[in-house]
Amino acid sequence: xxxxxxxxxxxxxxxxxxxxxxxxxxxxxxxxxxxxxxxxxxxxxxxxxxxxxxxxxxxxxxxxxxxxxxxxxxxxxxxxxxxxxxxxxxxxxxxxxxxxxxxxxxxxxxxxxxxxxxxxxxxxxxxxxxxxxxxxxxxxxxxxxxxxxxxxxxxxxxxxxxxxxxxxxxxxxxxxxxxxxxxxxxxxxxxxxxxxxxxxxxxxxxxxxxxxxxxxxxxxxxxxxxxxxxxxxxxxxxxxxxxxxxxxxxxxxxxxxxxxxxxxxxxxxxxxxxxxxxxxx
Amino acid sequence: xxxxxxxxxxxxxxxxxxxxxxxxxxxxxxxxxxxxxxxxxxxxxxxxxxxxxxxxxxxxxxxxxxxxxxxxxxxxxxxxxxxxxxxxxxxxxxxxxxxxxxxxxxxxxxxxxxxxxxxxxxxxxxxxxxxxxxxxxxxxxxxxxxxxxxxxxxxxxxxxxxxxxxxxxxxxxxxxxxxxxxxxxxxxxxxxxxxxxxxxxxxxxxxxxxxxxxxxxxxxxxxxxxxxxxxxxxxxxxxxxxxxxxxxxxxxxxxxxxxxxxxxxxxxxxxxxxxxxxxxxxxxxxxxxxxxxxxxxxxxxxxxxx
Numbered sequence: 001x002x003x004x005x006x007x008x009x010x011x012x013x014x015x016x017x018x019x020x021x022x023x024x025x026x027x028x029x030x031x032x033x034x035x036x037x038x039x040x041x042x043x044x045x046x047x048x049x050x051x052x053x054x055x056x057x058x059x060x061x062x063x064x065x066x067x068x069x070x071x072x073x074x075x076x077x078x079x080x081x082x083x084x085x086x087x088x089x090x091x092x093x094x095x096x097x098x099x100x101x102x103x104x105x106x107x108x109x110x111x112x113x114x115x116x117x118x119x120x121x122x123x124x125x126x127x128x129x130x131x132x133x134x135x136x137x138x139x140x141x142x143x144x145x146x147x148x149x150x151x152x153x154x155x156x157x158x159x160x161x162x163x164x165x166x167x168x169x170x171x172x173x174x175x176x177x178x179x180x181x182x183x184x185x186x187x188x189x190x191x192x193x194x195x196x197x198x199x200x201x202x203x204x205x206x207x208x209x210x211x212x213x214x215x216x217x218x219x220x221x222x223x224x225x226x227x228x229x230x231x232x233x234x235x236x237x238x239x240x241x242x243x244x245x246x247x248x249x250x251x252x253x254x255x256x257x258x259x260x261x262x263x264x265x266x267x268x269x270x271x272x273x274x275x276x277x278x279x280x281x
Numbered sequence: 282x283x284x285x286x287x288x289x290x291x292x293x294x295x296x297x298x299x300x301x302x303x304x305x306x307x308x309x310x311x312x313x314x315x316x317x318x319x320x321x322x323x324x325x326x327x328x329x330x331x332x333x334x335x336x337x338x339x340x341x342x343x344x345x346x347x348x349x350x351x352x353x354x355x356x357x358x359x360x361x362x363x364x365x366x367x368x369x370x371x372x373x374x375x376x377x378x379x380x381x382x383x384x385x386x387x388x389x390x391x392x393x394x395x396x397x398x399x400x401x402x403x404x405x406x407x408x409x410x411x412x413x414x415x416x417x418x419x420x421x422x423x424x425x426x427x428x429x430x431x432x433x434x435x436x437x438x439x440x441x442x443x444x445x446x447x448x449x450x451x452x453x454x455x456x457x458x459x460x461x462x463x464x465x466x467x468x469x470x471x472x473x474x475x476x477x478x479x480x481x482x483x484x485x486x487x488x489x490x491x492x493x494x495x496x497x498x499x500x501x502x503x504x505x506x507x508x509x510x511x512x513x514x515x516x517x518x519x520x521x522x523x524x525x526x527x528x529x530x531x532x533x534x535x536x537x538x539x540x541x542x543x544x545x546x547x548x549x550x551x552x553x554x555x556x557x558x559x560x561x562x563x564x565x566x567x568x569x570x571x572x573x574x575x576x577x578x579x580x581x582x583x584x585x586x587x
Contacts, residue, residue, distance in 0.1 A: 127524035253426040
């Protein structure tokens with residue numbers, strides 16, 4: 001297997017560290033802030049952040065419309081949004097890769113069915129599919145993961161199927177078969193190693209679109225449900241208080257944008273690194 | 282060419298049929314709607330009566346046949362929530378959504394394509410960097426966040442525009458802006474990429490060597506070829522646009538089809554959802570069919586292969 005000459009430019013390193021820290025600290029939120037997310041304190045509603053007029057030191061970023069600490073909600077919200085996006089990305093990558101490799105290797109009726117399903121999926125907007133599923137199966141964190149994962153897999157299938165078909169024609173595959181390599185060996189040694197780079201790039205790119213889909217659905221009220229919290233839900237809950245407490249909506253929005261920008265920039269860099277087509281352009 | 286058109290047409294019809302059947306099956310999976318439409322203490326007789334009036338007492342095969350035939354008769358049943366014919370509900374709300382979607386679609390192309398071309402021609406210039414920076418912002422800022430920023434700025438701070446509803450032309454400005462920025466960003470990025478690929482081709486040098494003026498080289502020789510992938514993506518982009526409209530309508534309390542579908546999901550109003558999915562998917566499929574066909578006209582190589 002070809003070794004990657006992995007020299008990470010300082011700028012990208014900073015981005016990766018930032019993303020890592022965000023993920024680490026927010027995923028620790030149940031340990032850092034072991035509280036009941038649903039517990040309200042109506043006596044302390046809409047307190048501004050402690051560095052603004054009227055803030056209290058006990059709530060660094062103030063409280064929301066039900067008197068809950070806003071900083072803690074931001075932590076949990078980011079954690080849930082990242083968790084949903086990551087889990088759906090894993091599902092989409094797994095389902096997409098398996099279907100794509102099988103369709104590409106065996107062609108025939110199986111390929112026809114898989115390709116047809118991919119086309120069907122691509123002609124209905126993800127958000128509409130998610131709305132139908134949410135109406136039928138209800139909403140919640142893990143249902144949301146399944147919905148996003150299964151609406152997101154077709155682009156993976158398309159990519160992997162195309163790559164596999166190209167590989168099948170490659171000379172070294174022919175040689176390997178002629179040398180008597182088993183199907184499994186060919187699959188793991190040649191197919192998976194060769195499709196891994198474009199797959200990683202694609203998964204990174206899609207990760208940000210999954211975060212956007214999660215926050216859109218939660219924003220619409222058909223994603224993560226209260227008392228659980230996500231970034232989209234926070235933006236939505238805060239929008240009724242824009243006049244006096246604009247930060248309730250703006251802070252989670254900024255986190256969404258920051259995470260998406262970080263992931264996209266890292267994805268762009270990975271693509272340039274792993275895909276020779278973009279290297280000299 | 283006829284074969285090209287017929288294969289695409291048959292495939293499109295088959296896809297619509299498949300989606301409709303899938304939606305029918307999924308909505309029937311969810312069990313008996315009288316369970317959540319009626320209070321818990323409702324008697325069995327009342328439940329049976331409601332099932333009968335909703336047409337749910339008939340055999341599944343008959344329901345399916347009626348469902349498919351309703352495509353042609355237009356009678357899609359009654360909404361569980363509004364207790365009115367579904368077709369009527371959609372007809373009332375179609376106008377604003379179509380206006381919003383069409384204007385935004387046209388704006389996105391009219392603004393996005395030239396930006397992409399200019400950025401590609403003056404690659405790495407300040408102009409290129411600025412437009413691409415804006416387009417990355419358009420891609421990374423979710424449309425509902427953008428919408429909220431607009432409301433904050435224009436409705437709450439400057440008090441220039443109404444934040445919700447659709448009773449006057451001013452009500453359209455912010456939803457249009459929020460919906461268009463996403464599409465402009467995507468289309469500009471694509472056009473730039475596609476244009477850069479074409480600008481590298483040798484045939485442009487031959488054109489220049491022949492003495493064709495640079496303006497003609499770019500706008501006639503290069504742009505025409507660069508537009509082929511862009512047209513395909515614009516077709517696929519329609520789905521994203523509809524998804525965006527669903528969110529934007531909800532933010533601005535804009536009573537269109539998108540908001541109707543989102544609310545139907547919250548009420549589990551299946552007739553409305555079925556009709557909504559049918560409408561959206563048919564629109565996307567028909568537009569993509571047209572795109573496929575125009576592709577054939579734009580590129581003789583594709584036409585001749587079929």
